Amino acid sequence: MSKRRIKKIAIIGSGIMGSGIACHFANIGIDVLLLDIVPRELNAKEKAKGLTLEDKVVRNRLVNEALAASLKSKPSPIYHQSFKNRITTGNLEDDIAKVANVDWIMEVVVERLDIKQQVFEKLEKYRTPGTLITSNTSGIPIKFMSEGRSEDFQRHFCGTHFFNPARYLKLFEIIPGPKTDPSVLEFLNGYGEQFLGKTSVIAKDTPAFIGNRIGIFSIQSLFHAVKDLDLTIEEVDKLSGPVIGRPKSATFRTVDVVGLDTLVHVANGIYDNCPDDERHELFKLPDFINTMMENKWLGSKTKQGFYKKTVNAEGKKEILSLDLNTLEYREKKRAKFATLELTKSIDKVVDRFKVLVKGKDKAGEFYRKSFAALFAYVSNRIPEITDDLYKIDDAMKAGFGWEHGPFQIWDAIGVEAAIEIMKAEGLEPAAWVNDMLASGSSSFYTIKDGATYAYNIPTKTQEKIPGQDAFIILDNIRKSNEVFKNSGVVIEDLGDGILNCEFQSKMNTIGGDVLAGLNKAVDLAEKDFEGLVIGNQGANFSVGANIGMIFMMAVEQEYDELNMAIKYFQDTMMRMRYSAIPTVAAPHGMTLGGGCELSMHADKVVAAAETYIGLVEFGVGVIPGGGGSKEMALRAQDLFHKGDVQLNVLQEHFLTVGMAKVATSAYEAFDMNVLQKGKDVIVVNKDRQIAEAKKHALLMAEAGYSQKPMRNDILVLGKQALGAFMVGTDSMHASRYISEHDQKIANKLAYVMAGGDLSEPTRVSEQYLLDLEREAFLSLCTERKTLERIQHMLTKGKPLRN
Known part of the structure; x- marks a missing residue:
């Protein structure tokens, strides 16, 4: 069989979903042809310009407006604005013949079977045999769509369901039609995971597939629980949010973002098409939903739902909540439960479930009711929607942002303990669960030799989940491969002579223990190993240095200790670069301040595409003090060419730090020179990142890695740059663009990046710049306004402008 490659895709339909999918294919380097219908009449602007319906600009208006709106939306659907050049727009009359030259045609038109069938009929006239053809639908049965199409069409046709927004939500459901060739499913499954960076799940052709069937059940079940337990919407959102590893938007805020009409459409579809579902009545919409x-x-799209943004009498923005009993908006109420207080000291979400279901208050009752209902429901969906229990968990984690799927939560509570809770609620699990316990398996999942096994219902044994070989899952190897551990890090042996240093601090902040762990990792690697990866699989790589520690030392005026602590940070960063072994950083998610400095000092960065990286120290009233200010000066000089361009290059790097710029994707970090083209690499699927970083560390080791000497050839511009920067900060302060304290911090940064007030451009060492950086950082820590900024960040979690 010849290898299928995707170089070009045609996306039919440019609505929110179609444009979002088009942007994500552009993100991964694919040429996209985005087509939509021709407008039926001119708009006012076109009439004023004297255009006709025959003009190209009119004929492509709908598709161009939709794509432009998508590109402006926040968060952005595209990794880098230049990637939009990979998308060509057109319309379904003039440009449909171009689908003959693509490798994949994806239909994303309105959710109506008759319209989809008409589109397929048109496409078949121009489609080249053998071309993949798929429908992005959230619930129309795939079997109806390809009726009447040719044999070749039906063999290459299936459903591919992306979740909105396509760039950020990882679930990619693949739904076979009656005649889909198995090799097509196999290809899409692999392509989704490797290239699109998704969690691919092959589902059965049942209403709402896997993700929405379980997700909508879960939401509907909460809608009913609100009334039964007399809870407010704030209380439900508090109970069903981050405390159980769900998104901050929890339940009702999520529905507001997605749109109530979308939810109702899917719920009605399940109600109408699943008459034999044992919880059929639960999909009936409560009265308050019908009224809404x-x-x-x-x-959000109609400015009010369960929550409503308003401006009060004093002109302050506030958010009101809907009272479900009166259906009137009122001030938000704080939600508090004794049971939740008990989980505050439990960092790992998975360890909280046991405590939550034992709660003696309304929260405990809520968890027992909702988990009992969820467990019974998911156990009864096998084999209806899928044969494999892990696919249900994968779908909920990737499509709804749950940290743990239903069967993982069930395992966390204990399979038998959860069955007792179900029985108390008048519910029973499906028969296969009792068979599993009888067969000697006491859990749905087990870990063996670093791999995850799941219970297989037909064979009644634990079987290895396929597709893991491309991944290294740190949770699975941490215990068995641990080489060293302190309160800040765990160092694991990844095999083949490569170590991994994994942060374990709160939000992966970098404090004394983490720095000690990093040094220990370099010691171990230099002695007995080939290379070192610094990577973790937390929500974020690292939100930066432990500013609480800096604050305490500064308040107590322990400046000698603080000086030592900053020097320890700098020395550790320099060790990353100048050790005897290759070091590879694997940043993802928020990689701020010290996390960014660490990445910049590794020999190589293997970044997840979704990496939000930047030097943000200005927000807490200091300059980057872990080598970041030095490094930006060094990277600027490496780009210097002859003449006055030098100052411009340095100024760009100065502004990147001074404006605390954060890249919204790893690709944007190249523009900021925080990641370096030709050296650092990007991985779209975060699950592959540690394995990929290990590969790069090995390659560098095998190529004969040798320790480099520290640099002493850095050209600094001295007074010439310092003067120019100070004039700039002066005018920004005069025009009230920055505060007096902002100006003070900016001038300290200018002094470091200019290399001090040297009378002429001079070559200096890295240590010279590090000493300037540390001095500037320390002096800012003696400022009252800096301490106010740090305290505000520690207590409120956001920067203070003072």
């Missing part, structure tokens, strides 16, 4: 639909309170 009539009132067009659909959420």
Whole structure:
């Protein structure tokens, strides 16, 4: 069989979903042809310009407007604005013949079977045999769509369901039609995971597939629980949010973002098409939902849903909540439960479930009711929606942002303990669960030799979940491969002579223990190993240095200790670069301040595409003090060419730090020179990142890695740059763009990046710049306004402008 490659895709339909999918294919380097219908009439602007319906600009208006709106939306659907050049727009009359030259045609038109069938009929006239053809649908049965199409069409046709927004949500459901060739499913499964960076799940052709069937059940079940337990919407959102590893938007805020009409459409689809579902009545919409639909309170898109943003009498913005009993908006109420207080000291979400279901208050009752209902429901969906229990968990984690799927939560509570809770609620699990316990398996999942096994219902044994070989899952190897551990890090042996240093601090902040762990990792690697990866699989790589520690030392005026602590940070960063072994950083998610400095000092960065990286120290009233200010000066000089361009290059790097710029994707970090083209690499699927970083560390080791000497050839511009920067900060302060304290911090940064007030451009060492950086950082820690900024960040979690 010849290898299938995707170089070009045609996306039919440019609505929110179509444009979002087009942007994500552009993100991974694919040429996209985005087509939509031709407008039926001119708009006012076109009439004023004297255009006709025959003009190209009119004919492509709908598709161009939709794509432009998508590119402006926040968060952005595209990794880098230049990638939009990979998308060509057109319309379904003039440009449909171009689908003959693509490798994949994806239909993303309105959710109506008749319209989809008409589109397929048109496409078949131009489609080249053998071309993949898929429908992005959230619930129309795939078997109806390809009726009447040719044999070749039906063999290459299936459903591919992306979740919105396509760039950020990882679930990619693949739904076979009656005649889909197995090799097509196999290809899409691998492509989704490797190239699109998704969690691919092959589902059965049942209403709402896997993700929405379970997700909508879960939301509907909470809608009913609100009334039964007399809870407010704030209380439900508090109970169903981060405390159980769900997104901050929890339940009702999520519905507002997605749109109530979308949810109702899917729920009605399940109600109408699943008459034999044992919880059929649960999909019936409660009265308050029907009223909200009539009132067009659909959420964010209509400016009000379960929550409503308003401006009060004093002109302050506030958010009101809907009272479900009176259906009137009121001030938000704080939600507090004794059971939740008990979990505050439990960092790992998975360890909280046991405590939550034992709660003696309304929260405990809520968890027992909702988990019992969820467990019974998911156990009964096998084999209806899938044969494999892990696919249900994968779908909920990737499509709804749950940290743990239903069967993982069930395992965390204990399979038998959860069955007792179900029985107390008048529910029973499916028969296969009792068979599993009888067969000697006491859990749905087990870990063996670093791999995850799941219970297989037909064979009644634990079987290895396929597709793991491309991944290294730190949770699975931490215990068995641990080489060293302190309160800040765990160092694991990844095999083949490569170590991994994994942060374990709160939000992966970098404090004394983490720095000690990093030094220990370099010691161990230099002595007995080939290379070192610094990577973790937390929500974020690292939000930066432990500013609480800096604050305490500064308040107590322990300046000698603080000086030592900053020097220890700098020395550790320099060790990353100048050790005898290759070091590879694997940043993802928030990589701020010290996390960014660490990445910049590794020999190589293997970044996840979704890396939000930057030097943000200005927000807490200091300059980067872990080598970041030095490094930006060094990277600027490496780009210097002859003449006055030098100052411009340095100024760009100065502004990157001074404006605390954060890249919204790893690709944007190249523009900031925080990641370096030709050296650092990007991985779209975060699950592959540690394995990929290990590969690069090995390659460098095998190529004969040798320790480099520290640099002493860095050209600094001295007074010439310092003067120019100070004039700039002066005018920014005069025009009230920055505060007096902002100016003070900026001038300290200018002094470091200019290399001090040297009378002429001079070559200096890295240590010279590090000493300037440390001095500037220390002096800022003696400022009252800096301490106010740090305290504000520690207590409020956001920067203070003072």
